Amino acid sequence: MLTVAIASEFHAYDGELYRCLLERILDTPVQAWKSEIEFNGCKHVRKQAGLYLERAAQEGVRHALIAIDNDGGSRKGLPHHPSHQVAEHVADPDGCRVCWLLDTIPQGWRDPGYRSCVVVPIQTLETWLLIIKAHPFTEPSPEQRYARSVLKKDFFGKPLPSSREQQRLALEALMQPDALSRLSLRPSFQWFMNQVLAW
Amino acid sequence: MPEKAVALEQFLARCLPEIRNVFVRPAPTPGHQRLWFNQKDGQQFDSEHVSDGVLAFTALAMHAISAEEGQLFFIEEPEQSIHPKRLRELVDLLKDIVRERKCQFVIATHSTVLLNAFRDEPEAILLFRRSETGTRVKRLSDVPELLELLQQTPPGDLLETGAFSAAF
Numbered sequence: 001m002l003t004v005a006i007a008s009e010f011h012a013y014d015g016e017l018y019r020c021l022l023e024r025i026l027d028t029p030v031q032a033w034k035s036e037i038e039f040n041g042c043k044h045v046r047k048q049a050g051l052y053l054e055r056a057a058q059e060g061v062r063h064a065l066i067a068i069d070n071d072g073g074s075r076k077g078l079p080h081h082p083s084h085q086v087a088e089h090v091a092d093p094d095g096c097r098v099c100w101l102l103d104t105i106p107q108g109w110r111d112p113g114y115r116s117c118v119v120v121p122i123q124t125l126e127t128w129l130l131i132i133k134a135h136p137f138t139e140p141s142p143e144q145r146y147a148r149s150v151l152k153k154d155f156f157g158k159p160l161p162s163s164r165e166q167q168r169l170a171l172e173a174l175m176q177p178d179a180l181s182r183l184s185l186r187p188s189f190q191w192f193m194n195q196v197l198a199w
Numbered sequence: 200m201p202e203k204a205v206a207l208e209q210f211l212a213r214c215l216p217e218i219r220n221v222f223v224r225p226a227p228t229p230g231h232q233r234l235w236f237n238q239k240d241g242q243q244f245d246s247e248h249v250s251d252g253v254l255a256f257t258a259l260a261m262h263a264i265s266a267e268e269g270q271l272f273f274i275e276e277p278e279q280s281i282h283p284k285r286l287r288e289l290v291d292l293l294k295d296i297v298r299e300r301k302c303q304f305v306i307a308t309h310s311t312v313l314l315n316a317f318r319d320e321p322e323a324i325l326l327f328r329r330s331e332t333g334t335r336v337k338r339l340s341d342v343p344e345l346l347e348l349l350q351q352t353p354p355g356d357l358l359e360t361g362a363f364s365a366a367f
Binding site for chain 1: 284323
């Protein structure tokens with residue numbers, strides 16, 4: 001069983017979905033490292049992921065995933081590029097969110113033996129879920145789509161169900177046999193998968 | 200055990216891990232019943248001896264679970280005594296009941312946690328503003344400036360930073 005410290009916006013939803021995706025990509029059982037530190041949104045992840053990862057390392061965890069949604073970033077900011085100056089983007093409220101997350105990784109986690117990855121779905125996790133469901137995206141394309149509430153209602157229906165029901169519906173989609181092959185066509189997912197496969 | 204009592208017990212056991220089950224016993228006042236909490240460590244407390252938060256959480260959950268099809272409920276500032284994490288669980292319960300029984304819950308709140316639980320339903324958040332001529336009411340989704348901000352900032356943060364007041 002691989003234990004992974006997952007720092008995501010909401011542990012019970014995003015965290016569980018990422019755990020499931022890790023299991024599917026790595027084809028091995030994955031458990032999320034349990035901590036008293038809880039995240040509630042993007043800001044918390046930026047502020048507390050470093051502390052969370054340090055605590056996880058103290059308890060022997062060597063694998064970590066840090067994730068936030070892009071939330072309009074594709075319209076306001078440029079996609080991540082290896083040439084990005086992380087410090088510049090960290091200081092910019094509309095900066096590259098991958099750079100934001102890279103900045104949260106403690107120095108110790110950059111040593112050999114530690115494996116981490118950062119994930120920023122193109123808008124929200126529901127964009128990926130809609131792609132699995134073969135949602136007939138017309139214009140604007142997923143990359144241009146901006147309203148996260150619309151994406152969530154497209155997937156879950158209206159009114160939005162409870163977070164437990166959302167988790168159930170989302171996991172059901174992720175467990176579809178062709179989920180990974182459909183998702184692999186998206187650059188944001190490909191980037192995530194490549195990092196994990198390099199573990 | 201009646202179906203709704205089972206539902207309440209399951210909900211409390213899920214949200215309050217120290218609780219094994221709840222039950223009622225005759226209260227000192229003749230004809231009254233009192234709610235008791237049975238903890239996993241074997242200790243039992245009646246409703247006079249649990250925290251205000253647990254009591255308010257239980258009472259609201261009980262009312263919600265007892266809701267009949269199409270009923271309308273008003274809840275006044277549940278954040279006064281309930282832990283933020285429990286508030287989110289309460290919202291989850293209410294959302295299930297809204298979908299199952301077409302009930303409506305109107306919650307008056309200043310809680311950033313509660314507002315954030317409706318981040319993706321801005322049409323469900325009504326802003327109230329008092330003025331000399333009366334009280335103005337507007338849906339958050341009907342204020343384009345706030346709707347734009349909402350893409351990157353949860354509504355609780357907008358409340359904290361005063362963005363609601365500035366735009367409405």
